[in-house]
Amino acid sequence: MRKITIINGCSDGTHSVFEENLTTEIEKHKATLSVEIFKLRDMNIGYCTGCWSCWIKTPGLCSIKDDMPQILRSVEASDRTVFLSPVSMDFVTAQTKKICDRLIPLVHPYIKVYGGECHHVSRYDSYPELGLLLLDPDKDEERFDVIRNIFERLSINLKSSLSLSMVIGETETEVSNAVSSL
Amino acid sequence: MQYLLFNGSPRGKTGNSEIILNNLIEGLSHSSGASIEVIRLSRPSSREEAVQKIISADCVILVFPLYTDAMPGIVMDFIEKLEPYKSSLHELNLGFIVHSGFPEGKQSRAVERYLVRLTTLLGAKYAGTVVAAGSMGLSTKQQKAIRDLGSSLPETMVFDPNLISRASQFEELSKAMILIIKLLNKTGFMNLYWDKSLKKNGAFADRFAKPYAK
Numbered sequence: 001m002r003k004i005t006i007i008n009g010c011s012d013g014t015h016s017v018f019e020e021n022l023t024t025e026i027e028k029h030k031a032t033l034s035v036e037i038f039k040l041r042d043m044n045i046g047y048c049t050g051c052w053s054c055w056i057k058t059p060g061l062c063s064i065k066d067d068m069p070q071i072l073r074s075v076e077a078s079d080r081t082v083f084l085s086p087v088s089m090d091f092v093t094a095q096t097k098k099i100c101d102r103l104i105p106l107v108h109p110y111i112k113v114y115g116g117e118c119h120h121v122s123r124y125d126s127y128p129e130l131g132l133l134l135l136d137p138d139k140d141e142e143r144f145d146v147i148r149n150i151f152e153r154l155s156i157n158l159k160s161s162l163s164l165s166m167v168i169g170e171t172e173t174e175v176s177n178a179v180s181s182l
Numbered sequence: 183m184q185y186l187l188f189n190g191s192p193r194g195k196t197g198n199s200e201i202i203l204n205n206l207i208e209g210l211s212h213s214s215g216a217s218i219e220v221i222r223l224s225r226p227s228s229r230e231e232a233v234q235k236i237i238s239a240d241c242v243i244l245v246f247p248l249y250t251d252a253m254p255g256i257v258m259d260f261i262e263k264l265e266p267y268k269s270s271l272h273e274l275n276l277g278f279i280v281h282s283g284f285p286e287g288k289q290s291r292a293v294e295r296y297l298v299r300l301t302t303l304l305g306a307k308y309a310g311t312v313v314a315a316g317s318m319g320l321s322t323k324q325q326k327a328i329r330d331l332g333s334s335l336p337e338t339m340v341f342d343p344n345l346i347s348r349a350s351q352f353e354e355l356s357k358a359m360i361l362i363i364k365l366l367n368k369t370g371f372m373n374l375y376w377d378k379s380l381k382k383n384g385a386f387a388d389r390f391a392k393p394y395a396k
Contacts, residue, residue: 100255157250
């Protein structure tokens with residue numbers, strides 16, 4: 001069964017109808033998909049402080065004692081990890097960006113050349129594919145492209161690929177399409 | 183002229199953003215009548231303060247380290263707090279300095295595109311983005327370029343493109359550099375800094391640990 005981790009970066013209840021529809025739709029696929037959703041606003045997760053403990057003191061282990069290890073384990077166990085976020089100031093929410101920063105324990109501080117660029121050496125044998133589901137009622141293509149580009153770069157740094165990226169509204173059809181693409 | 187300088191590093195005073203800011207301030211200080219204030223965004227209360235003060239500034243320069251290909255989470259938290267000011271900061275000159283441990287400027291171009299959009303979203307005037315790559319050891323040439331950017335900013339309120347390129351090191355690795363890095367990797371020199379730190383902390387043997395493995 002395919003394992004999907006969803007990082008839900010909706011900062012408040014504005015999108016709660018969408019979130020309910022998403023859960024209902026995922027339920028319909030339970031024969032083929034095992035989905036774990038992390039609703040960040042209900043979790044206790046701090047910002048990365050740049051202390052580098054995970055690189056030089058306790059290799060691979062973040063020093064912040066909060067709920068992040070649940071997400072890190074789930075990401076590592078998943079076939080695809082999907083960032084779900086509404087547009088916020090033309091980017092993803094700070095909640096969502098916070099999780100990206102907290103992924104650095106998954107890579108090694110060592111640097112090597114990959115595809116002609118410097119990148120961190122892998123810590124784990126494999127990484128999930130990444131996905132981006134951007135909630136944007138305007139479906140502004142230029143705005144989406146700027147955000148997608150940053151997540152594409154992130155996927156290079158995680159030796160992964162951004163194999164799913166969609167900008168969606170909140171209608172039931174769109175939710176259903178998004179879940180079918182998971 | 184009221185200059186408000188934001189240090190967007192989660193490390194606050196002890197990071198490379200502060201070194202960059204100090205160079206910028208040194209340059210800016212040459213201009214008479216420049217009032218300069220620094221706010222470090224590492225504390226939540228300082229992010230509130232920064233939002234309050236942005237309205238009365240003539241020029242804001244936001245300095246931050248590249249975190250997973252974009253701004254650190256705390257900087258995005260600050261940016262979200264600017265939501266009430268969308269399309270309203272018409273008098274503000276807004277510029278950015280992004281620095282990365284990675285040596286190539288290329289790694290910061292994706293977030294640069296976002297910073298242009300952000301400036302437009304706020305209705306502000308874009309002073310430009312300086313990409314200072316290789317910040318684990320900023321060269322004297324780069325630091326001088328940042329000081330010169332500070333001295334020339336008051337005149338035009340835009341970062342001089344020639345100085346931007348002097349501050350940026352190089353855009354992409356050349357074939358020769360790739361060969362050198364591969365050689366440094368083989369000989370162990372490439373990661374000497376990390377190995378020293380790991381050994382100092384007694385963590386060298388565990389350096390490939392996989393604590394979150396399935």
